C-alpha cells in the first residue's frame with residue numbers, strides 16, 4: 001500500500017510536467033472511480049468539469065496520503081492511490097497489455113509553451129502527452145472539490161500532516177486518546193500519513209513500545225517521536241518510497257531501492273541497536289514488530 005513517502009515522491013516527480021500544463025480532453029473508462037460533489041449530477045459535462053478539462057493545472061498539494069491537483073478555476077481534484085493506484089505521464093504510444101489495462105481516467109494534456117524552467121522535462125518531447133490514473137484493485141479514486149475551501153474542510157477531519165509534524169502538534173493530537181500509541185499513529189484523524197511500516201520504524205527509533213498509552217507518554221518522548229517521524233518519512237521520500245513492488249513514479253520508474261528497515265518485517269531478527277531478538281505481534285490486525293529491550297513500556 002503506498003504510504004506518505006510514495007505519494008510525496010510521486011507528487012514531486014509529477015510537478016515538473018503537470019504544473020502549468022493544460023488538460024485538453026479526458027477519457028473516463030470507469031465513472032465509479034470519480035466522486036463528485038454530492039449535489040452535482042453524474043453526467044458527462046459534470047465529469048469533464050470535475051476532471052479539469054480545459055483547465056490549467058496551477059499547483060499540487062498533499063496532506064497525509066492524499067494528493068490534490070489545483071486547477072486555474074480554483075477547483076481541486078484529490079487523488080487517492082488506495083492500494084495499487086498510480087498517476088503516470090505517458091509520452092509515447094498508449095501502453096499495451098497489462099500496463100494498458102485498468103487505466104480508468106486518461107487525460108490528453110499539453111505543456112504550457114512559456115515555462116521552460118523545468119529541467120526534468122526533456123525539451124525535445126512532443127507538446128502533447130497523456131496523464132493516466134491506473135488502479136487495478138480500485139481502492140483508490142479521484143474526488144472533486146469546487147474550491148480550496150471545500151477541500152480544506154474535508155482535510156480538517158485529518159490530523160496534522162506527518163511529514164511536517166512538530167512535537168507540540170503531536171502532543172496535542174495524542175493528548176486526546178488512551179489507545180496504544182501505534183493505534184493512535186495509524187488513525188488518520190490523529191496524524192495524517194503514518195502507515196504501518198513507518199509507525200513501527202518511528203516507534204523503534206524513538207524507543208517507545210507500540211502498546212504504550214498514547215496520552216501517558218512524556219512530553220520529551222513525544223517530541224523525540226515527532227522528530228523521528230519527520231526524519232524517517234523525509235528520508236523515505238528522498239529515496240522514492242520504500243518497499244513496494246507496485247510503486248511507480250510519474251514515469252513508471254520504481255522507487256530507487258528497497259530501503260533497509262530497522263523494525264518492520266524483522267520479526268525474529270536481532271535489533272540493530274542492541275542485538276535483542278525483535279518480537280512480532282498483531283495489533284488491530286496489523287503486523288507489529290518491536291524490540292523488548294529498547295522499547296520498554298515505561299513512559
Ligand SMILES: [Zn+2]
Nearest residue numbers: 271274291294
Ligand atoms: Zn533493541
